[in-house]
Amino acid sequence: MRKMLLGASAVAALTLAAGGAQAACEPDYSGVTLTAASQTGPYIASALQSAGEEWAKKTCGKVNVVEFPWSELYPKIVTSLSSGEETFDVITFAPAWSPDFTDFLAETPEAMRQGAAWEDIAPIYREQLMVWNGKTLSQTIDGDVHTYTYRIDLFEDPKEQEAFKAKYGYDLAVPKTWQQYLDIAEFFTRPDQGLWGTAEAYRRGGQQFWFFFSHAAAYTNVPGQPGAMFFDPDTMDANINNPGWVRGLEEYVKSSKFAPPNALNFSFGEVNAAVAGGQVAQSIGWGDTGVIAADKAQSKIAGNVGSDILPGSTEIYDYKTKDWKKFDEVVHSPFMAFGGWQAAVPATSQQQEAAWNFIEFLSSPEVSGKAAVTGGTGVNPYRISHTTNMDLWKSLFTEREAKEYLAGQANSLAAPNVVLDMRLPGYFSYTEVVEIELSKALAGEVTAQQALDTVAAEWNRLTDEFGRENQLAAYRAAMGLPPK
Numbered sequence: 001m002r003k004m005l006l007g008a009s010a011v012a013a014l015t016l017a018a019g020g021a022q023a024a025c026e027p028d029y030s031g032v033t034l035t036a037a038s039q040t041g042p043y044i045a046s047a048l049q050s051a052g053e054e055w056a057k058k059t060c061g062k063v064n065v066v067e068f069p070w071s072e073l074y075p076k077i078v079t080s081l082s083s084g085e086e087t088f089d090v091i092t093f094a095p096a097w098s099p100d101f102t103d104f105l106a107e108t109p110e111a112m113r114q115g116a117a118w119e120d121i122a123p124i125y126r127e128q129l130m131v132w133n134g135k136t137l138s139q140t141i142d143g144d145v146h147t148y149t150y151r152i153d154l155f156e157d158p159k160e161q162e163a164f165k166a167k168y169g170y171d172l173a174v175p176k177t178w179q180q181y182l183d184i185a186e187f188f189t190r191p192d193q194g195l196w197g198t199a200e201a202y203r204r205g206g207q208q209f210w211f212f213f214s215h216a217a218a219y220t221n222v223p224g225q226p227g228a229m230f231f232d233p234d235t236m237d238a239n240i241n242n243p244g245w246v247r248g249l250e251e252y253v254k255s256s257k258f259a260p261p262n263a264l265n266f267s268f269g270e271v272n273a274a275v276a277g278g279q280v281a282q283s284i285g286w287g288d289t290g291v292i293a294a295d296k297a298q299s300k301i302a303g304n305v306g307s308d309i310l311p312g313s314t315e316i317y318d319y320k321t322k323d324w325k326k327f328d329e330v331v332h333s334p335f336m337a338f339g340g341w342q343a344a345v346p347a348t349s350q351q352q353e354a355a356w357n358f359i360e361f362l363s364s365p366e367v368s369g370k371a372a373v374t375g376g377t378g379v380n381p382y383r384i385s386h387t388t389n390m391d392l393w394k395s396l397f398t399e400r401e402a403k404e405y406l407a408g409q410a411n412s413l414a415a416p417n418v419v420l421d422m423r424l425p426g427y428f429s430y431t432e433v434v435e436i437e438l439s440k441a442l443a444g445e446v447t448a449q450q451a452l453d454t455v456a457a458e459w460n461r462l463t464d465e466f467g468r469e470n471q472l473a474a475y476r477a478a479m480g481l482p483p484k
Helices: 002-024 045-059 070-083 095-104 123-129 158-168 178-187 208-220 243-256 268-276 288-294 352-362 365-372 384-388 399-413 427-442 448-466 468-478
Strands: 033-039 062-068 090-093 147-151 282-285 305-308 313-318 323-331 342-344
Touching (some): 033 045, 033 352, 045 365, 062 070, 070 090, 070 095, 095 342, 095 427, 095 468, 147 288, 147 399, 158 178, 178 282, 208 243, 208 282, 208 313, 208 427, 243 427, 243 448, 268 288, 282 288, 288 399, 305 399, 342 352, 384 399, 427 448, 448 468
Parallel strands (some): 033 090
Antiparallel strands (some): 090 342, 147 282, 147 305
């Protein structure tokens, strides 16, 4: 009898084990290895690797993350796609490259494009940045919008408040306009105390043009005129040298005067280091700034990290009427700088079902939420739940820091006048010209108007070289405008 009982127990154990194995491979991708292309980590690549390890436990499949330096990622992917090679099953890429990739991508499965997890993606991504000519061809895996960061301890110091009001005639607070931002930067610039007013990226090749674009966005986007910031969306003529852009550049250059003495060599990494090191009173940049500054292990100002939407303006240049349009209230035009990494599946992949399943897992609320609060992943909020689930952020932020950080992210993404970055063939040819002239303007070699006149002329030349009609069609598609 005892032997019979042992036999029955063994059978039950085997049944449970079999059931457990089956549950562990759900869906079952045993024997499947996905090759995913990413930039060299830790940013983004580490998020893919971590998700890949968890996905492997769930599905019994495998994800091999192949990393390339930033400068090599685009040519590696575009060569593979255009040649029809089956090199990658998953690609991760900058939204600016979308026009060059979309003809070679598989459409997102309909089953992914419904349900609570789908609706949880912020509309600016779900309805615009993941869409090309009416088709959803990619999945956002990282949110990118510029926001504002400041030091609570400095802004709420009674002595600082009193001195600021005596000098500028209004209360020291989070700036509503860029002029207030510059006043605050000037006020807190105190080299003798090792304190400066702000930090931004000013170095050529160090993301500088995105920071400049954030300044200009406030002065070049009349509500109700989508796509008007960079080009005339009807003719593809460059708008980058109009008075709104000139004001943006003049203020960007002025901000550099209130930054640490080596700031002209700052990329975004140095900006984050300056903020976390307590060198500056305020800054603008991506969501990484707040996460790094709040991390007690790498920041001197943890517990005092405030956040908000970017400053705006009460007047915006209208390229159609060629004059400044006045507004009774400040209009905020937060800029979707870069736009957030995208993931997609090449049409040549022989593992499309598994590839999309991995992307769905990678971008799920649970997996992406963990990545968003982990420093070094490069993943910033792009889901509604990322900005509403306070439990995600308790280990990183104080309650006040979390509320401000998440409100800054959520309010920026949902702003009525939020501004999209360019997505255009030859994107980096256009921005290279901008960087050359920005460096000259920052060095005082040319005026803002001279710099932007040069950029506009070169942009128009590039547009003609790439094909004006093709560029116009791509630009309108990128901005969500119907074909002409």
